[in-house]
Amino acid sequence: MHLAIGLFRECWGIRQPPLKAVRQRAEQLGYHYARLYFVGGNWWLSLATSECCDLVMSVSAELDQHSDCWILVKHGQGPLLIHWHQGQLVRVCQQPLAACVEEFQQQCRDRAAAQCLQHGWNEELPAPWTDAGQVPVKFRHQRLLALEQLHYLPNYRRRRRLRLTAALLLVVGGVAVGLWYGWPTKPAMDHDADATAVAVLSWLPAGQVMTALLPVAESRWHGPWELTGITLSGASLSFEYRGHAPLALHSLQRTDAVGWQTASQRMPLTRRQQLSLTLQRRTQAEAPTVSELHGEALLLLAEQRPGLSLSQQGQQLILRWQNWSLAQLNELIQRLLPLALHSDSASLQAVGKGWNGEWVLTTTGKVVQ
Secondary structure: OOEEOOOEEEEOOOOOOOHHHHHHHHHHHOOOEEEEEEEOOEEEEEEEOOOOEEHHHHHHOOOOOOOEEEEEEOOOOOOEEEEEEOOEEEEEEEOOHHHHHHHHHHHOOOOOOOEEEEEOOOOOOOOOOOOOEEOOOOHHHOEOEEHHHHHHOHHHHHHHHHHHHHHHHHHHHHHHHHHHHHOOOOOOHHHHHHHHHOOEEEEOEHHHHHHHHHHHHOOOEEOOEEEEEEEEEOOEEEEEEEEOOOHHHHHHHOOOOOOOOOHHHHOOEEEEEEEEOOOEEEEHHHOOOHHHHHHHHHHHHHHOOOOEEEEEEOOEEEEEEEEEOHHHHHHHHHHHHHHOOEEEEEEEEEEOOEEEEEEEEEOOOEEOO
16 A cells, blocks of 8 residues: 555544535545544545555544644655644654754754654664654555545444434334324224325425426526515415616516606516416325424434524424525425425525525325315
């Protein structure tokens, strides 16, 4: 395994970065191999263009968060000096042994408190590394992985196992709760259960709403009118537009006789368009359960989508997002389609190049029979 020194390294702080963010960062910088290291209380990302092992991070991986650490590594091209200070990588340099000693004596302010370590040296070293401890490293377990193989890293495998375990426990718990509350205690309840099963609900699938609003919302400008907001109320979609005279006023009134005679014509104009959607019908038994909704909410939380917050209130799942594109919103709605949730209400506000908004989904619709 090639031991590389001059790699791209970046500190990501105390929180472990998501797998998606690591891949995006590597692709943005043009690298094909990556690995995460936890050194000095911080997560460090190491990137390379070919398969190798980061010698600096591998040697430093077992360090605790201390004030000052100087590591002297034996290397084929000459001694390698690695300097850490309060969890931050200060310097990596390859120079003669005498220069390493001189640099330590000139830059180390508190020599008594400094920690000196070494790796790969069998011969006796000069001060301050005379009694330096050996850093044990298994380089074959520290190699950088291709971007498509990053999910095999131990820290991501552990997170994936925890997520699957939580999902399994959630499903088992949901089944147990469903059996507990759904089991009849009296023969008289059979009649009520049958009555509920045949109840017919009117419901509006979220996918139908997205299909209706996407063709309109994909273009922010419609002639002189700017689309500023979208609202779902009942089975009606409202599109709010804003325009400025005279072009907007001309488009609105279909006339060429437009001037600047009044001050009101200088103010922005607003226009609203309505689009009616068709409600569908289903029985109460076909509607998803609260436990299924709760399970899906926990899975969405585990996915950690930037800009998205969600909450569950009984039979309602409330989605809120900031500065999302329509493609992100459509992907989220498609993700929820298997639950067959009813769209109770929704509102979208244009902001910059994206959208802020809220979408309320429920497990039931309006009883029509």
